[in-house]
Each structure stands twice: as C-alpha cells, then as structure tokens.
Amino acid sequence: MSDVIADRSFWHRNQQTLAPWLFLTPAILFFVFYVIYPVFQSFNLSLYEWDGLGTKEYVGLRNYEDLYWEWVDRDAFYTSLKNNVIWLFLYLAAIPAGLFIALFLNQTVTGIRLYKSLFFFPFVISQVVVGLVFTWFYDPAFGFLNIFLGWFGAGPINMLGDERYVTYGVILAGLWPQTAYCMILYLTGLNAVDPEQIEAGRLDGAKGWRMLWHVVLPQLKPATFIAFVVTIIGALRSFDLISVMTSGGPFGSSRVLAYYMFEVALSEYGFRMGYGAAIAVVLFAIMMVFIAYFLFSMYREEKR
Template sequence: MTAASDTPEQESWFHRNQQSVAPWLFLAPGILFFLFYVIFPVFQSFNLSLYAWDGLGEAEYVGLRNYEDLYWEYVDRDAFYTSLKNNVIWLALYLLAIPAGLFIALFLNQTVFGIRLYKSLFFFPFVISQVVVGLVFTWFYDPTFGLLTAALGWFGLEGVNILGDERFVTYGIILAGLWPQTAYCMILYLTGLNAVDPEQIEAGRLDNAKGWRMLWHIVLPQLKPATFIAFVVTIIGALRSFDLISIMTEGGPFGSSRVLAYYMFEVALSEYGFRMGYGAAIAVVLFMIMMCFIAYFLWSMYREEKGR
C-alpha cells in the first residue's frame, strides 16, 4: 500500500497558494527591473536636483537654489524660457499625429486594391531610426540641393533655409517628428479597429448613421483605449524630444530650437560646465509636466470606467 497523500493541513504554504503566487514569480524580474531602472532613477534625480555637483567632485547641498536659477532664467527669457516655449509648441503640434494616424488607419482598414502596399508605405517610418529620420529631413530642407528647394524652384520661388532660420527651425523639426509618430498612432488605431464590434456597426447602419455620425457615435467610443495610449505616448514623445534636435540642429541656430530635454543635456554634460544638479532640476520640471498630463488622462479614464 502506498502512503496516503498529504492532507491540506500537511501541504506547504507554496502548494496551497501556488496559483496566486505563480503570476508574481513571473512578474518579479520585470518589476525589479522597472524599480531599479525607472523608479529609483526618478527619486535619484529629485535628490540630485538639490545639490551642486560637477559629476566628479564632492556634491554640495544647495537646497532649492537650482530651481531658483531656473525661475530667474525664465523671468530673464534666457535658454530655459526658449526651451520651455519650444516644448509647448512641440506639445501642441505633435498632437496632430493622433487625428492624422486615425484617418490613415480608417483608410487602410478598407479592402481596396493594393492595400498591402499602402500599409507597408505608411508603416515604413515607424521601423526606421529617429537618426535616419533626422538625416533624411536635413537633406530635404537643405537650401542648396534639398528636395524642398527644388520643389519651390518649380514654382519660381526661392529656397528657404528652414533649419537656419530662427522663425521656422522648430516647426521644421516637429514636421520631421510627426512623420514616424503618425505611423505609430496609425498602428494603434489599426489594432483598435480590428476590435470594433461589427454588430454595433450594423445597428448604426440600421439607424441611418453614416460618415461622421458613424465615426463619432459608434467607432470612436470603441477606440478610447487606443486613443488613450496614443495621447500618452505622443505627449511623452513631444516632451522628451531630443534625438531629432541633436541630429538636425544641435539646438541652433543660436539656441532657438532647444527643448528642455536637449537643454538638460547641454547643462549637465556639455558646454555649460557639467552642472549635474541644475540638469536634474530641469529633468524634474519635465517629469512633473509629463505627470500632469498623464495623471489627467488616467483620472478621466477612471471616472469613465467608474461611471459605467
């Protein structure tokens, strides 16, 4: 006779709770990486912003002096003011990627001849590096041999030095950033459109809902999760824009295309004397701006889910 199996009282704690513990064991590596590489650096930046440090010597505690310097720079309309203003412009215009991505997704969601080719063409900007995007648009804007100059010449117009003019440089870089960002939003909406309930579409058609009415009252409400992700990713992308500016202008001309992320790099690791604490203060300001937008969208979605 074999020994009787263990009774529930004799089983180990793990065997009794393995169904609830197993998911946490799988999640544990990801949670640890997230805490170590995301959460811990955030608090470290808050702490570093209270010090004057060149990255090599001993850090000196200065309290809120770095934030005071930021405030007076803003009042004097110096580099910080320019960077903050450009970030606002980035934020306002970068959001155009969301409706653009939606309408491209609506077009690509149809069954027409050559749709696979169209999808590949619109998907292409998403898979290429931001560095490549920056180089392509730098050549496109070149006032001597660029495609933009050639196109203007066909209409008898003179070329414009987009990246060399303080009035146009920020808008030119934003246009370059919108190209891959629109492709990303398009992918999100294409995924969302695959989950749209066809029964609701048919019910809308029976109620004579067409065109904009169908889109506004039936399709868009079912795309709210995709819209939320698109908003969050686009806002974060607009506020942390760095690579395109570094590739296309390096903050020029005369610092007119700086944004907070690039200015943070300049003051912390570049020509301004390795002011790590001051750069961390800029990072904290940027982080708080991001959190305001993200918290607002999270609260809005929570209220909607709670109201159902």
C-alpha cells in the same frame, strides 16, 4: 513530512493567485530599480551642486531658483520650455493623422499591403535616419522642399537656419514616424472593434462621421490613451532629431528641455549635474500633468 504536505497544499490552494505574481516579479523589480529609483534619485540630485566627479554640495532649491530667473529673463530655459510647449501641442496632430490613416488601411482596397508597408516604414527606421532625411529635404541649395517651392516662383527657405521656422521644421520631421506609430496602435484597435455594434449602428441609421464618433471611437479609447501617452512622452523627450538636425541652433532657438538638460549636465556649460537634474524634474512634472489630466478624463468618462 507533514510540513512538506502542508506546503504543497498551500501552493495548490493559492496557485492561481501566486502564479501571476511570480511571473510579474522580475518585471516589477526591473521597473522599480531602473525607472522608479532613478526618478527619486533625480529629485535628490537636483538639490545639490555637483560636477559629476567631485564632492556634492547641498544647495537646496537654488537650482530651481536659477531656472526661475532664466525663465523670467527669457534665457535658454525660457526658450527650451517654450519650444517644448510648441512640441506638445503640434505633436498631438500625430493622433488624428494616425487614426485616419488606420481607417483607410482598414478597408479592402487593391494594393493595401503595399500601402501598409509604405506607411509603416517610418516607424522601423531610427530617429537619426529620419533627421538626416529631413535635413537633406530642407537643404536650401538642393533640398526637394525648395525645389518644389521654386516651381511656384517662391524663394528658397532656410528651414533649419531660420529662427522663425526651425522648431516647426524639426517637429514636422518628428511627426512622420510618430504618425506611423499611432497608426499601428489604431489598426490594432480597429481589429478589436465589435462588428455587432457596427451593424447595430447601421440599423439605427449611423453613417460616416456619426458612425465614427458614436460607435467606433468609444471602442478605440484604450488605443487613444496609449497613443496620447506615448505622443506626450515623445514630444517631451525629443532629443535625437534636434541633436542630428540643428544641435540646438541656430543660436539656441531650437532647444528643448531634454537637449538643454544634456547641454548643462554633460556639455559646454560646465557639467552642472544638479542643474540638469532640476530640468529633468521640471520635464517630469510637465509630463505627469498632461498624463494625469488624460487619466482623469478617461476615468470620468468611464464613470458616466
């Protein structure tokens, strides 16, 4: 009986400390087993040669050496890595675009609900649908892009069939829903902006860009951080649109690392699971460099 009373008293004494952990435990376990463990599993698999069915053969860093020589010889890995860099920098345009759309939608304008619905629409449809819509839009025979260019006497452009334009065409398709997502993040952040700071800024003579830069944007740092991280991850894991719109073509010119990883691990290149895992490790490393840099920048700003 005394043990039961002691147990109850321990729970009552530490209830506020233990209760959050009890709620967090299922999510933490899920994250460990389905995110953290597969990351280390990929590191381990990248050290083996394996076709997915037979016995694994330990090869050390040979898969990474193959990636290096492909990069030197400007082979498929070089093309995929170069396209991923292009995706990273151009995809970041979704952040300022989403911010300015959110600033517009945050105003009191006639028909604002209709505008919000139209801008929100790309976020709720799947990437496959987005890819199909833009494939029709770019069609050299009846696509609206070439019809529009024809009004100005410009010749038709085979956006998805020309090695010079295909990557930019797919990125433009991806920016459509990504901008909508960033817009939602910033709309949520704008609802939490302190009106007293806005009023104080007005009293100090801040207007327009000065108000935005010195008063509004500092309060949107959490939304900016989430938008940055999600956009970086979206650019690096770009697979759906490329699979639907180009299948990596023409002649492999629109490949990115995620699609190339799929090709070498599960497609025509002979089920090289270890080599695909090495590509995944490189992709993860690039992602962590960008996210770590942004985290460090935010920490430095907060410290100031």
